[in-house]
Amino acid sequence: MATIDLGEDPLALDRQVCFALSVAARSVIAIYRPLLKPYGLTHPQYLVLLALWDTAPRTVRDLCKTLRAEPATLSPLLKRLETLGYISRERDRADERALRIDLTEAGRGLRKEAEKIPYRVVEELGMEVAELEALHKALGRVIAATER
Incomplete structure (x- = not known):
């Protein structure tokens, strides 16, 4: 295996991948805020809608896997999206333990604007x-x- 050379100061803040990713993520998400505001959406809610515009309906478990999120994180987002009228949540008839998430007509219609x-x-x-x-x-x- 090749020797890894991280230079003279491997702890220099401006050379840290984690720092660059963190600042870049916050900065890019800040660009989305004013674009999503007219629809009453936060960036995490927008990500949920993107996943549903790709495939709907989906179970909460599937959304968690796709978005790499925990159910406790996703649950409030889904409730808010339902309150906004973009999604519906209902128990899966085939498996009562599964919560099925689908787009409403308003949620499907929002896709055109979101493009x-x-x-x-x-x-x-x-x-x-x-x-x-x-x-x-x-x-x-x-x-x-x-x-x-």
Whole structure:
């Protein structure tokens, strides 16, 4: 195995991957806030809707797995989305233990409006789509490495 060289100061804050990821995540999510506000959505709620726009209905367990979230984290988000009228929650008839989440008509209709959001984010970031795709691919590798 090759020797890992982390330079003269491996604890320098500005060289830490965790720091760069943390600041970048907060900064990108901040771009979403004003874009989601007209719909009454937070970024985590938007992620739930993205998962449901991809596949609906879904169980809470499936959403947790897809979003890499705990049920205790997801539950309040789902309740709020239901209050907003974007989703419905009901027990699965085949398995009473499973809670089935589906989009309402308003939730399905919101998708058309939400299609504008990624374009606005790319504009705000001022980066090339290819550069963002490469970043996404690299982050996918980081995620995969942490899930071993």
